[in-house]
Amino acid sequence: MTDPARSATTARHHPMLWPVLATLLIIGWSSGFVGIRYASQEASVMLLLFWRTLISGIILLPFALAIGPRIQLDALKGQALFGIMSVFLYLGGFALAIEQKVPTGLVALIADLLPLAIAALSHPVLGERLSARQWQGTAIAVAGVLIVSLDSLSFGTAPAWAYGLTIASMIIFAGASVVYRRRKTPHMPVHQSLCIHMLTGSVLFGLCAWTQGSLVPPISSKFAIGMAWLVLIATYLAYAVYYTSLRLFPAAKVSAAIYLSPPVTMLWAWILFSEPLTLTMLTGLALTLIGVWMTSQD
Template sequence: MTLTAPSLPVSRHPLLWPVMATLLVISWSSGFVGIRFASEEASIALLLFWRTLLSGLILLPFALIVGPRLRPRQILDQMLFGVMSVFLYLGGFALAIGQRVPTGLVALISDLLPLAVAVLSQPVLGERLSARQWQGTGLAVLGVFIVSFDSLGLGTAPPWAYALTVGSTLVFALATVLHRKRPGLRLPVHQSLCIHSLTGAALFGLCAAWQGDLAPPMTRDFAIGMAWLVVLGTFAAYGVYYTMLRLFPVARVSAAIYLSPPVTMLWSWALFSEPLTTAMFAGLGVTLAGVWMTTRG
C-alpha cells in the first residue's frame, strides 16, 4: 500500500491536471470563508483546535480500518509533518495576526508559498524549473501583488511577528518538498491527514487551554464555520494537495495556489457582498498567465 516512484512513465488523462488544480484553488481559498464565519465567535487558537480535532476524529475510524496497518515509525514521521504543515503553518499566521501584523500582509506572504516551494525544489528534490517556468513564476507573483495591493500595510507589530509569517511559509514549503522526497514513508492520504490533524489538535488544544476554555461557542455561525473549515478547508484542500504531490512535480502543484487571492475575493463578493475592483481582475489575469506559463507542458 505504500506508494513508490514508478519505474515506467504513467499516462494520465489530459483533464486530470486542470480538474485537480481547479479543486485545489477552490478549496484552498475557501478557508477564508470558514474563518470569517467562526472567528467572530471564538479565539483563533480555539477555532484551530476544533477544526483540527473534528477533522482528525472524523477520519480516525477510516484511518484504522482502511489502509495498511500503522507502524510507530510511520506515525512519528507523520506527526512531524503534522507539526510542520498544520501547527507551525496555521498557528504561526494566527499568532502573527494576534500580534497585529496586518491581515493583508499575512495573506500576501502566505500566498507566496509556491515561490518558496519552487526555490526549495531544486536543492532538495532536483526538480529544476526552466527559464519559462521562472518567468511564469515571476508573472504570477506580480499578479498576487496586484490583487493584494489595496489591503497591504506595515502595521505596528514587533519585528519577530513579521519574521514569523515568513518562517511559517518556509516551514510549510519545506514540509511539502520533504513529503515529495520521502515516498517510502507515505501513507494513504486519509491516514496521513488524520495523524496531521490530531497532532495539530493536541498542540492547538494546549494553546487554547492556556488562553481559557476549550468549550466551543454554541452558535450557528461557529457551526457553519467549522463545517466549512473541516470539509473544504481541511478534507478537500489538504487532501487534494497531498494527492497532487504524488502525481505531479511539486513546483507545478504549488503554482496553482497563486490563484487563491483572486478566488478568495470572489468568495468574499459572493457570500459577504464585498466589492470587486478593477485591480482584482487585472491581478487575476496576470496571475492566470503566470500559472499557465509555469504549469503547461
C-alpha cells in the same frame, strides 16, 4: 513515495487529471477565508484551530484504522512530524502573527508566496528544475498576486519577531511539502496521513487554546457553519488534494495553483459577503491565471 516515472505516465494517460486536481485545490485552499470569516466572530483563533483539527481528525480516525495498511510506529512518528510542520507551525504561526497585529493583508501575501519558496527548494532538494518559461510564469503569477493584494497591504505596528514569524511559517510549510514529496517512508494513504496530521495539530492547538481559557466551543450557528466549511472544504478538500497532487506531479507545479488563492478568495468575498470587486483585482486575477498556466506547462 510514488515513482516519478510512474507519476509521469499517470499524468500522460489522464490529460484532465491535473486540471481537475488544480481546480479542486484552488477551491479548497481559498475557501478557508469563508470558514474563518464565520467562525472567528465567535471564538479565538487558537480555539477555532483546535476544533477544526480535532473534528477533522476524529471523523477520519475510524477510516484510518479500518481502511489501508496497519499504521506502524515509525510511519506514525514521521507523519506526526509532518503534522507539526504543515498544520501547527504553518497555521498557528500565521494565526499568532495576526494576533500580534501583523496586518492580515500582509500575512496573506506572505502566505501566498508559498509556491515561490517551493519552486526555489525543488531543484536543490528534489532535482526538479523549472524551465525558463516556468520561471517567467512564476514571476507573472507573483506580480498578479501583488496587484490583487495591493489595496490591503500595510505594515502595521507589530513587533519585529511577528513579521519574521509569518515568513518562517511559510518557509516551514514549503520545506514540509518538499520533504513530503521526497520522503522514502512506506506509502500511506492520504486519509491516514491527514488524520495523523490533524490529530497532532489538535493536541498542540488545544494546549495553546487551554492557556488562553476554556476549550468549550461557542454554541452558535455562525461557528457551526464556519467549522463545517473549514473541516469539509478547507481541510479535507484542500489538504487531501494537495497531498495527492504532490505524489503525482512536481512540487513546484502543484504549489503554483496556490497563486490563484488570493484572487479566488476575492471572488468568494464578492459572492458571499458583497465585498467590492475592483478593476485592479480583476487585472491581478487575469495576470495570475496567465502566470499559473505558464508555470503548469511541462
